[in-house]
Amino acid sequence: MIPLSETQSLILSRAAARPGNLALPLPDSLRGGAAAKVVEALLAKGLVEEVEANIRRSEPLWRETGDGHGTTLLATEAGLAAVGIEPLVAGAIAGARRGRMEREAAAAVAPEAQRPATTRAGTKQAALIALLQRPEGASVAEAAAALSWQPHTVRGAISGALKKRLGLTIAAERIDGRGTVYRIATEG
Structure with a gap:
């Protein structure tokens, strides 16, 4: 487990609850050089990543890169796992975010900007994702009983x-005795 300061833990916990796992805005008490030091440590540990900010969606900027562009900070899978979000759920969230970013880049000409989707830890949706990521998957009846x-x-x-x-x-497979079993398809 990666050791975190109280401030780093607060930043990552807040990011886990925000759409798209945005690590910004930082806590109000964190300003200037102290903010830069904390963010540099998170970047060095691979707990957050710097990505191009979507200015049309008014994503908060970490730093400006010029020509009206800037970067924002997102919590990584490792960052989410460091604050107790299960690795399976964190992987699904990160995979969904990557896929969404690719779709948004392809559909950049579309005028409607949608709020990014995310899943908070400890929710029934996160539990459903964990059930479907198991090698044996889950049937509707099994998931209904568990949730x-x-x-x-x-x-x-x-x-x-x-x-x-x-x-x-989501892959679906008919299995005798269990009915239709659903699994989250793995890449590769």
């Missing part, structure tokens, strides 16, 4: 939240 949901809610979450909103690839 205390109705079967139609599980199907809706898989179809809407996971496939459409987060952009995850």
